[in-house]
Amino acid sequence: MYTWIGGKPDKQQWSDYIAGGKHADPKVSVSFSGPPINDYYTKLPTVMRSSSAPCLVTFQNGRVNQYVQGLEPLDDLAKKNKLDLSAYSSAMLEQLSVNGKLYAIPFNAGPNVIFYNKKLFQEAGVAEPGQNWSVDDFIAAAKATTKNGVYGFAIGQGSTPISTLMAADGHPYADKNGPKLDDPNFRNALQLLVDLSNKYKVAKPLEAAAGGTFPDIDAFSTGQAAMELEGLWDLQHEQQTLGKDNVGIAVIPSTSGTSKGFISGSGFGITKTCGDKQKAFEAVAAMTSKSGLEYVTKSQASVPARLDALDAWSTNVGSPAFTAVIKQMTGDATPSPVPSNQAQLDTLLTQYEVNAFSGKNTVAEVLQQVKAGLGQ
Secondary structure (H helix, E strand, O other), X not given: OEOOOOOHHHHHXXXXXXXXXXXXXXXXXXXXXXXXXXXXXXXXXXXXXXOOOOOEXXXXXXXXXXXXXXXXXXXHHHHHOOOOHHHEOHHHHHHOEEOOEEOOEEEEEOEEEEEEEHHHHHHOOOOOOOOOOEHHHHHHHHHHHOEOOEEOOEOOOOHHHHHHHHHHOOOOOEEOOEEOOOOHXXXXXXHHHHHHHHOOOOOOOOOOOOOOOOOOOOOOOOOOEOEEEEEHHHHHHHHHHHOHHHEEEEOOOEOOOOOOEOEOOEEEEEEOOOOOHHHHHHHHHHHOOHHHHHHHOOOOXXXXXXXXXXXXXXXXXXXHHHHHHHHHHHHOEOOOOOOOOHHXXXXXXXXXXXXHHHOOOOHHHHHHHHHHHHOO
């Protein structure tokens, strides 16, 4: 298996998934190697074309679009091996498919959630969020917790906050043609972020990148913000810095109050050059099986891609309340294809969106600048 390895945590992660696969099927034997994540996707096309190409490769955030030429479609293998795909998050399966063909089997889900500081909520007299949480509820909570040098919310950069807010109301941020920059829902999501800073005064404005300026990626962790929007993969880090019992998670606020999730999940794919695709699929099936993923939850906090393994995750993470949020965010999610120009989109948004916060440009003008930069 060729994958990203940036240090001990990555090595431990892959060792845990392989151990989970062996737990499910003692015949499974998988070795792994690869570069840090920053180099992984750059090197992946060359590796898949090489004479010594690996059988298995990994993808995060549904990023299969650019690599399908070197991947084996998995639908027939799933059918042959009687793998029940309905056990996996349907949004993740759609993310890992291109033109109706499935190219990777998901192993973990990275639903975006709102992290909130329970102590700051209690001190402000704010009730903890429920399963139905509207944008108005969210703004009210942010206003109440903005005091004494602490902001109610820490705004993140790039497309993630926008795509997540859009997904909460069932609007995908991209389609097969790329990011939907002309969609009014895209504009409204960015406008909300700007309004949180400029109109409601509950968040520090995004500024041009420079030493020491906000957004501070540790603003929530250091108690400078009562809430942040982040992937659940960051849960252990936040619990370690703020205290396990002080970190709550909530659904993404929606206009309707009935929130859908936005998932950026990861999956195992099989290369076209693999000499034994059946054996490779058996390994993938074992590593993503119910018992395999339940085994992984003993040491990894990442959310399993299989809905039937969520109870084990809840037991090992230790919070049924967390599971209720995750079931909602994964069970009713808005799938979005990952555009091939995702990295460029994030770069351009980060470059231009600060102008909307400073008042130099309107949100509509910022999106036109991004659109021009993408050549749309």
